[in-house]
Amino acid sequence: MAPGPDDSAPPPPFVPSVKLLTWTLVAGAVLVTGALHGGEPPQPSAGQAFSAPARPPAGRTAAAGPAVRPLPSSTPLRIRIPAIGVDAPLTELSLDASGALxxxxxxxxxLAGWxxxxxTPGSAGTAITAGHVDLRSGRPGVFYGLGAVAKGNTVEVDRADRRxxxxxxxxxxVYAKESFPSEKVYGDSERAELRVITCGGGYAERTGYQGNVVxxxxxxAVR
Structure with a gap:
């Protein structure tokens, strides 16, 4: 997630809830890196997208299973995505003076971030996590395989409250940067929802990754 060749690209326009206001800068800008490892990361197939009849309104998802009661706020410590072998610590991400993440x-x-x-993941609302897809050195990042995640897979977040x-x-x-649906991705929810974001959408040497995988x-469930 080192700054890439196109990190001057404008953020997608959106005015969400106060908690998510500054997250409009995360898509496309801070996640762009080098793709120098000789291949591009996997991209989600059309079959993993929301189907047209079931496409939810902005800020809401169509749950793949029965939603459970949200938890109180608690610091997330670790994220696991068993389907792609992710088991990573989480670090808290803040904003710089310009409002960018x-x-x-x-x-x-x-290392992944929230x-x-x-x-916080598990609490009512839309929690945001993000991580590198790869680095300029060519080393794959924590979410290199994110595009291979499928509907019904699980994402687990360990929290400081031992839950x-x-x-x-x-x-x-996967979304092109110029048409990133900010309200849909970052919009608030009454349920406990999670977004996991990295770069994707193909790679061009001059401009870097063309979009984002979400x-x-x-x-x-809660354990």
Whole structure:
């Protein structure tokens, strides 16, 4: 998630809830890196997107399983996505002076982040997590395989209250930066929802990644 060749691209326009206001800068800008490892990361197939009849209104998802009661707020410590072998610590991400999200350190490709001023995963609302897809060095990042996640897979988040929030994937979509649906991705929810975001949508040497992969998931269990 080191700044890429196109990190001057304008953020997608959106005015969400106060908690998510500054997250409009995360899509496309801070997640762009080098794709120098000789191949591009997997991209979600059309079959993993929301189907047209079931497409939810902005800020809501169509849960793949029965949603459960949201948890109180608690700091997330670790994220696991068993389907793609992710088991990574989470670091709190903050904003810089310009209002852009500071990404996880570029020298820690296995580290994922969560937006500390927003909803904590498992609590009511839309929690946001993000991580590198790869680095300029060519090393794959923590979410290199995110595009291979499928509906029904699980995302687990260990929390400081010793509970594990288990989310079921509702959909996985890829968006071009110029048409990133900010309200749909970042919009608030009465349920406990999670977004996992990285770069994707193809890679061009001059401009970097052309879009973002977004996993939509809903809390369906607590351990």
């Amino acid at each position: 500071r990404p996880p350190p570029a020298d820690e490709p296995g 937006y500390g001023e927003g909803t 594990t929030a288990v989310f079921t994937v509702d959909a996985v979509e 996993v939509y998931a809903t809390l369906t």
